[in-house]
Each structure stands twice: as structure tokens, then as C-alpha cells.
Amino acid sequence: MSIQDELRNHLHYLFPDAKDNGAKTEVMINCPLCKREGHEDHGHHMYISLGYKGAPQYNCFKDSTHKGLLTKEALSSLVDNPVLVNDDLMDKLKSNSKREYNRVRYTIRNNGKYNFKVSPYIRKEDELKRQYICKRLGLDLSFDELLKDKIVFSLTNLIKYNYINQITRNEYIINCLDKYFVGFLTNNNSSIIFRNITNGDIKLPESISDRYVKYKLFNNNPFFGYYIIPSLCNLYDMIQIHLAEGTFDILSVFYNLRNANRKNNVYISIGGNTYEKVIEYCICELGIVNAEFHIYIDNDIKKYVLPNIQRTFKNLEISIWVHVNTFTGEKDFGVDKNHIREYVYKLV
Numbered sequence: 001m002s003i004q005d006e007l008r009n010h011l012h013y014l015f016p017d018a019k020d021n022g023a024k025t026e027v028m029i030n031c032p033l034c035k036r037e038g039h040e041d042h043g044h045h046m047y048i049s050l051g052y053k054g055a056p057q058y059n060c061f062k063d064s065t066h067k068g069l070l071t072k073e074a075l076s077s078l079v080d081n082p083v084l085v086n087d088d089l090m091d092k093l094k095s096n097s098k099r100e101y102n103r104v105r106y107t108i109r110n111n112g113k114y115n116f117k118v119s120p121y122i123r124k125e126d127e128l129k130r131q132y133i134c135k136r137l138g139l140d141l142s143f144d145e146l147l148k149d150k151i152v153f154s155l156t157n158l159i160k161y162n163y164i165n166q167i168t169r170n171e172y173i174i175n176c177l178d179k180y181f182v183g184f185l186t187n188n189n190s191s192i193i194f195r196n197i198t199n200g201d202i203k204l205p206e207s208i209s210d211r212y213v214k215y216k217l218f219n220n221n222p223f224f225g226y227y228i229i230p231s232l233c234n235l236y237d238m239i240q241i242h243l244a245e246g247t248f249d250i251l252s253v254f255y256n257l258r259n260a261n262r263k264n265n266v267y268i269s270i271g272g273n274t275y276e277k278v279i280e281y282c283i284c285e286l287g288i289v290n291a292e293f294h295i296y297i298d299n300d301i302k303k304y305v306l307p308n309i310q311r312t313f314k315n316l317e318i319s320i321w322v323h324v325n326t327f328t329g330e331k332d333f334g335v336d337k338n339h340i341r342e343y344v345y346k347l348v
């Protein structure tokens with residue numbers, strides 16, 4: 001019996017209602033993770049590949065966060081009774097594709113990740129927010145497109161849509177954020193980065209008087225997350241990672257410079273964090289080891305920033321490129337295409 005047959009049998013044993021796909025290369029089960037999160041799956045949305053091509057993986061078509069390499073640990077977390085998992089079989093699979101399993105060490109941690117989504121319901125007044133974004137980027141983007149980027153038009157809609165039963169600011173603040181700000185849901189869906197879209201002509205409470213305001217969806221979440229434009233990556237291919245300071249910088253890089261390419265490219269707004277911290281996050285937490293980094297700096301960054309990055313990463317086998325907007329009068333990339341003249345050089 002091949003190891004794939006053994007795994008297939010074992011999965012049928014662990015999940016009695018499992019089905020095979022036509023080619024018998026995958027086993028489909030009702031997603032246990034969806035069930036755990038309160039949306040019971042009756043349509044066998046989780047596909048487990050048996051490892052005919054690369055290492056076995058599990059992948060839920062209802063929720064793209066329910067996926068990963070099928071390690072012993074991962075399989076144990078999918079079943080109600082982990083004792084039933086055949087450790088010998090899982091170890092055998094592991095030694096069969098060592099290279100892929102070795103990398104998974106870096107991706108196990110999934111702390112602080114929530115299942116929230118942006119609300120697809122658009123109100124009449126959201127048109128102003130759409131126009132604000134489009135004007136800054138010099139583009140005409142539809143609501144559908146902007147929802148793909150996890151842009152939040154209404155905080156109250158998002159809270160309702162996800163059945164979140166608590167708020168972490170008072171109602172008056174929530175209403176202000178709802179009216180005068182446009183939001184960006186972070187990659188672990190734990191917080192929203194809000195940008196004030198008024199021209200300072202509306203007097204707002206002190207606690208939200210900054211241009212950017214963070215809103216945590218739960219009070220006790222350990223990590224805010226970063227604003228990352230959703231894209232699709234194959235961890236085993238080279239991935240280009242683009243880093244810029246603000247949310248509009250990274251949106252402009254994505255649309256105006258990289259042709260909205262969502263394949264094997266990652267776009268991150270670093271917010272108030274350092275480039276070092278975010279690069280480390282990509283390698284250690286996101287598990288991206290085969291990467292090339294592109295930093296889109298603000299022209300007024302402190303003198304020590306780039307030499308520090310150079311020193312930190314010089315011994316790693318990664319390359320880091322610096323992009324500068326040399327268009328006269330512009331200081332960063334958060335502008336339309338006609339105001340960008342991109343100059344690139346290799347830092348590491």
C-alpha cells in the first residue's frame with residue numbers, strides 16, 4: 001500500500017463522513033475549524049491533499065485562513081480526539097518531504113488571528129470615502145475592488161456583519177469613526193487602522209484627533225497585525241515583499257507601480273513599526289523564507305534607518321532593495337502615478 005493510500009484510509013477513519021475526489025488524490029471533509037468557529041460546514045469544504053504532489057496539505061474553501069501543511073500537530077488540531085492520530089504514519093510523511101516540513105516550524109504560530117471580514121454592504125454615504133481613496137491614488141476603483149483590499153467603509157457595519165458583541169470605544173467615538181474615517185482591516189483581522197478623511201474642518205474628540213486612529217476589535221487581543229493587501233502566494237516560490245510606511249503608500253505601490261499583481265507579491269504597510277521588525281515578522285511569523293524585500297521609503301526618514309537595516313540583515317540570504325520617489329516636491333509614494341518617479345537601488 002502506498003503512503004497516500006495509507007493516509008486516505010486514515011483520514012476516512014478519523015473523519016467517518018469523508019469523501020474522495022474523483023481522482024482519489026484528495027479527501028474532502030466537513031471543515032472542523034469552521035464548525036469550531038460557529039459556522040458548521042455541511043458541504044465538505046475542506047480538501048486534504050494526500051501528497052502525490054508535494055507534501056499533504058489541508059485547505060478550506062469556506063475560509064482561506066483554514067489551511068496549512070498537514071503535520072502531525074495540524075491533523076491533531078483538526079480531530080476531536082488527537083489520540084487517534086497515527087503518529088507513525090505522520091512521521092513517515094514528514095520524512096518523505098523533509099524540506100517542506102522543515103519550513104513549517106516558522107508558520108505554526110497563529111496567535112491572535114480572528115475570522116472577521118469586511119462587510120460587503122455599502123451605504124450611500126460611503127461613496128465619499130471611495131472618492132477620497134480614488135483621488136489620493138489617482139484611480140477609479142470600484143467598491144468591489146476596494147473590499148478585496150480589506151477596506152472598511154463602516155465600522156458599525158463590520159461589527160454587525162461579524163456578530164461582534166462588544167465595542168472597545170464608546171458609542172460616540174464609534175459613530176465618528178463610522179462617519180469621518182475610512183478603515184483598513186489588519187492581516188490577523190484583530191484591528192482596523194482608520195484614516196481621517198475630513199480636511200480638519202470637523203472638530204473631533206481629542207482621542208481621535210490624529211490622522212490615523214487604531215481600533216481594536218477586542219480589548220484583549222495580543223497583537224494588532226499589519227495592514228497587508230490580500231494576495232496569493234506559494235511559499236515555495238520566490239516572493240516579493242513590498243514595504244511602505246502608510247496605508248496609502250502601499251496601495252499606491254500596489255496599483256500604480258506593481259499593476260495590482262496579487263500573485264507571489266506581498267504588500268505591507270508598516271505603520272509605526274520599524275522595517276526590521278516587519279521583515280522579521282515576514283520570515284518568522286509568515287514563514288516566508290524565499291523572499292526579496294522592497295522598501296519604499298519616505299524621503300525624510302532618519303539617517304540611521306537604512307544603515308541599521310543593512311547591518312541587521314547582511315548575514316541572511318535575502319536581498320533588500322530601496323525605492324525612492326524622486327519626483328520634485330513629493331516625499332513618499334502615497335500619490336497618483338503622475339507624481340511618482342521611482343528610483344531603485346540594492347541595499348543588501
Ligand SMILES: [Zn+2]
Binds near residue numbers: 046062
Ligand atoms: Zn473552514
